[in-house]
Amino acid sequence: MTAIPNLPPLPTKPGQQRDWREPAGSSLALLLSEAARARDGVLVAVTEDNRAARALEDDLAFFAGELPVLHFPDWETLPYDLFAPHPQLVSQRIDTLYRLPATRKGVLVVSVATLMQRLAPRTHIAGSGLAVARGDTFDLAAEQRRLEACGYRHVPQVGEHGEFAVRG
Secondary structure, eight states, rough: OOTTTTOOOOOOTTTTTOOOOOOOOTTTHHHHHHHHHHHEEEEEEEESHHHHHHHHHHHHHHTTTTOOOEOOOOOOOOTTOSSOOOOHHHHHHHHHHHGGGGGGGGEEEEEHHTTTTTOOOOHHHHHHHOOOOOOOOOOHHHHHHHHHHHHEEESSSSTTTTOOOOOO
């Protein structure tokens, strides 16, 4: 690994952690993007709250260039709320969890409160995805049943996350 000027030391062994004193302004995003480029694997940046996570992601978008910046949002609900999280938040979380194992370099930004929440097992995320490419064929009725079993709603026209429509 090449030395990066002003880059605080990174962990060298699994389970080891390093605390960085927060640099001024957007220089944290610059340091994180350079650190992520300098090593293999995903660099996890833990912030104090969701507002700080969003601000860091915005700064990283500028400095990271082609380097992936993964967003793992909070549910934005309380444990005993009678309503479900917004479907877009659910989709973003699933997208990040699905992309994470294949990401070789990048930065994952997560707030400490979100980091403390339990997640579905890795096998559930990997086994519930659907990747379709041009020329692929699949059983439409079976896919419809699978989507409904995963909680999607069958509607005449898709208008939001969590819905599907069958055409043709």
